Amino acid sequence: MEPNSTALAAWERLADIFHDNQNARAVALEQEFSSVRMETFPNVTTYCQRLKTLSDQLRDVGAPVNNHRLVLQLISGLTDAYKGVATLIRQSNPLPTFHHARSMLTLEEAGLAKMKPVEPPAAYVATQSRASDVSSQSTDRRSSNRSRSHNSKGRGGNRGNGGGSRRGTSQGSYPPMPPQPQYFLYQHWGWAPPPWVVPSCPYPTS
Template identity: 65%
Template structure:
């Protein structure tokens, strides 16, 4: 329990914080859905620095109201520090909405709560509809899909409509794409149903397996293409080599080439040779050029 009467030489850990964004890494905005995460990070850090009572009124056993001038001054300094933490972890649009002159940290905290938690029933209906229609096909990967479902479940909890873990897992499975139906069946048929974090891990491992298979297939294709371009034998890649040229293939006319006296090469056909290779003119003759 914090001391409400610190001496002039006392030092509060809150005053040592130089950058709250190193600890509350979420920037809260009016158009995002990170309020539950921001609340969790902020309250935990405020508690670790013994200033939680500046934003949340304790139910019982809280710090007593400071009575001395020195204690009042310290309380005001700490409250202003926590208020500055709030201002530093929200975006400009939300900051313009919540900032008020001479405001306390608790008053500012409550204004943010009212912004995000007003009209609980209407918000619950909207969130419930989005939660029930969330599908993996709308997301780039498993992590983004699971994160969205968890975020919607947290928001439903904040508006008084908590989602039990079993329903969260079943919604996770029902929204999977065709490629993940195998692991989805394993999750759905498990008794008892695995918790959400374990089901998410199973899907992440399946996604990694898919990525590895694609990478292996791509590497094999690249190896074959490179080997072919380098002139390597395709038999290296498990394919039968093509029949080499110049090896007594049928009809390739592989005969010893000797020039005759007329300048022709034996074993090869001149344009005027007939089918028997005798070198005699065929019925269709080509007249000699006048200069020969």
């Protein structure tokens, strides 16, 4: 606002501000409009909205985009999943409007979403993985316990047979042994003798 300024002068000043570097901005918008591709957007709606926004901005800087060019740019930037509907739109004569083409793409997107296999949630997969790990660990522990039990039974049987030999009886699958010195039995069966059983050197022969 300036003293003795008219509304027309203020309007023209604002127009100069908004239309400054108009041609340069038109070139930048044209390049961006021509390079828009659907793979950089999450869905059809955002892709179409970006094209419509750029076309509106080009119109504001004096480079309007007609419906024919807008629809051609729309189908040229589609991914391979939309080849069928892109061919259908391209072969239409005359070309459908931008809003009609957008509706066709939206319906195609919904159909493709229904054809995709439903994947289980990540939480379900993690739960199943943990359950499998727990089951595997439990199986390993049971196998280890059975192995220890089998080994302990074998050692217990050996001890039982050794004791039976000392008493002059036959137990298990080993034949009865004749009376032997106590330390010889420890060496034969691989047992560590208690400290109070070890005889003094030299060892007695009977």
